[in-house]
Amino acid sequence: MVDDLVLQSLPHALERSVVNILKREIFLLFRPMLTKACGLKVSHYPSSSIFKCFCMRMELLDIPCDNVVIVLVHLYFTEISNSLFLARWSKNARSRDGASY
Ligand SMILES: [Zn+2]
Known part of the structure; x- marks a missing residue:
């Protein structure tokens, strides 16, 4: 019985569909993944080839974060x-002295 579960992630419709098919204990294992996935926000601006990610690791490390790499792979x-x-x-x-690496 999963009626007492409070839907926590967005979109609720997807979460509800999972509630309807999974056993409670399996749903509780799955829900954190859904919640995490729903929190991922990557924006892609094709005209300028700009990617923005909520995690800000690209700005910190100056290389693409794993979220952006996932989008690259997903978009082929x-x-x-x-x-x-x-x-x-x-x-x-x-x-600065002109030497290449
Ligand atoms: Zn990121």
């Missing part, structure tokens, strides 16, 4: 956008 990207890396991480980057 075959090339990585230069906008996802700092120019200094490129093989063609040069140091």
Whole structure:
């Protein structure tokens, strides 16, 4: 019986469908994954090849976070956008004294 479960994640319709098919103990194992997935927010602006992610790890590390990589894979990207890396991480980057790495 799952009637006493309070729906916590969005979208509630998806959560409700899971409640209706899973045993309570399995649903309680699954719910945190659904809640986490619903909290993931990645925006993609194709015209400028810009990605924004709620986690802000890209801004911290200057490489794509796993959430953005998931979107790239999901959208069947075959090339990585230069906008996802700092120019200094490129093989063609040069140091201030002109040496390449
Ligand atoms: Zn992220």
